[in-house]
Amino acid sequence: GQPEDPAVRDKMILEFQKMLIVRHPLERLLSAYRDKMLRVRNAHDPHVRLQQEILRLYPDPNSPTEKPKKSSGGKIEGHPSFTQFLMKVRDDLLKAWSSDGSYIVNMHWRPVWLTCAPCQISYDFIAKVETLDLEQEYIIRQMGLQDLLFNAHTHSSNFDTYNTTSEAVKDYFRGVPRRLLRDVVELYQPDFTLFGYSPDSFLELAIREE
Incomplete structure (x- = not known):
């Protein structure tokens, strides 16, 4: 973790080599949805409560008359749609922008610019997940990490039926209203x-509103 002493942290930023790994923002959002909105680890998983909150607060515009299902104990059951998740993400980012970044956005969909300060910190290496295989050997050698195993690949979710990200992108983004997706992109x-x-390419997949 980061050292608590700001002076120590600033010294480390100046002296250490710094690497940032980034991913297409919309692929990253889909990955967060598949992993955090479709899974249930246990009854106390905080993401289950978040799933229920999204179902309660964000009616799905693709199914406007469908109400959330409730268990006999009154708890909302099921998982948010990808559209409902993006509505929550949009609201979180609007709050972050309006509060000058003081509103805490969930780390799984917090923008890189808000988390890693790429405009304030001069990174030695910025690698993209999409081309990591081509870049990681160069980065490892430049940073002198040849003796360490380095692997930052992403993996498909175990909570839906898609084997690759490209398959998932096509189906999930086809169900998103284009106006909503444009809002998310802007944020x-x-x-x-x-x-x-x-x-x-993602906007082209989204639903055109009449």
Whole structure:
């Protein structure tokens, strides 16, 4: 973890080599949804409570008349749709922007610009998940980590039927209203700009509103 003493932290930032691994913001959001909104570890999993909160607060615009199902004990059952999850993400980011970053966004969908301060910290290496195989050997050698195992691959979720991210992207984003997706893209725009990602192919998949 980070040292609590700001002076020690600043000294480390100046003296240590710094590496940042980034991913397409919309793929990252889909990964967070599949892992945190479709899974149930146990009854006390905090993400289960978050799933129930999203179901309660964000009616799915794709199913406007469908009400959340409740158990005999009154708890909401089921999992939020990807659209409902993005509505929650949009609200979180709006709060973060309006509070100048003081509102705490869940780490699994907190923007990189808000978490890692790429405009304030000069990183020695910025690697993209999409090309990590090509970049990691160079980075490992430059940082002198040849004797350490380094692997930052992402894995498919175990909680739906898709084997690859590209398969999941096509189906999940086809169910998202384009206006909502445009809002999310705008809120994550610094990540798109800083790291050279485009939202266009995802926006083309989204539902066109009449």
